[in-house]
Amino acid sequence: MRAPIDTIAAPLFPTGLPWVNVTGRGASVIQRGRPLLVEFWDFCRPNSLRTLPYVKAWHGRYAEHGLRVIGVHSPGFEPARDERAVRAAVARLGIAYPVLIDTHLEVWREYENMGWPARYLFDGGARLFEYHYGEGAYAETELAIQQLLGAERELLQPLRPEDAPGALLAPQTEDQPGAYSGPYEAGGVWAVLDGTGLVRANGTEHRVSHPGAYPLIEHERHAAGVIELEIGPGVRCHATCFTPGVA
Numbered sequence: 282m283r284a285p286i287d288t289i290a291a292p293l294f295p296t297g298l299p300w301v302n303v304t305g306r307g308a309s310v311i312q313r314g315r316p317l318l319v320e321f322w323d324f325c326r327p328n329s330l331r332t333l334p335y336v337k338a339w340h341g342r343y344a345e346h347g348l349r350v351i352g353v354h355s356p357g358f359e360p361a362r363d364e365r366a367v368r369a370a371v372a373r374l375g376i377a378y379p380v381l382i383d384t385h386l387e388v389w390r391e392y393e394n395m396g397w398p399a400r401y402l403f404d405g406g407a408r409l410f411e412y413h414y415g416e417g418a419y420a421e422t423e424l425a426i427q428q429l430l431g432a433e434r435e436l437l438q439p440l441r442p443e444d445a446p447g448a449l450l451a452p453q454t455e456d457q458p459g460a461y462s463g464p465y466e467a468g469g470v471w472a473v474l475d476g477t478g479l480v481r482a483n484g485t486e487h488r489v490s491h492p493g494a495y496p497l498i499e500h501e502r503h504a505a506g507v508i509e510l511e512i513g514p515g516v517r518c519h520a521t522c523f524t525p526g527v528a
Contacts, residue, residue, distance in 0.1 A: 468526020
């Protein structure tokens, strides 16, 4: 979504917060005259992980043209509040751009952010140009990036049918706290897990080796189903989450 006015300035990042993929002081990641994409995410949120490939691709495509990408990791689940777990997740997920660890949601409050994921694109004068909450609108964001950089190339192809521009999505079941078993309607089912061990979803085993969001069931499109979720010893389930699918 394009910003309603061009005078909304990028809030400054609080000093003293830890960074990943930054050498020296974090202030060095901000460079005047270069567009800036800020992505709020949480490695325990399925929606953040589903958006992440696009953000990584934009960094790879447009960094040499002047785009700066910064991930702001703002935790929504207990495991995501552990700085060591965040650093491990950044390495495991192959994130090469700078990530600011916002454990106490200081940056979240400065931006008056509303959820995960959320992205804010600023022009070279640090003025808000485009923003989006949640999944989707990937083509719109990439076109806005190209406009700011004066760069043209073929847009990324949608990774999933529900990512395509104009895709009609059906409302999915709301996320449930803890381990949920029962009926649902969604494109997919995920669980936010911590510890080490096994979980079983509808008879299929999934090994848990690190804290994070794990996909359990994936449908080609929005579907009705029933999940039977069994949590094994050594594993804690913080939430059962449902992702969108094409109607």
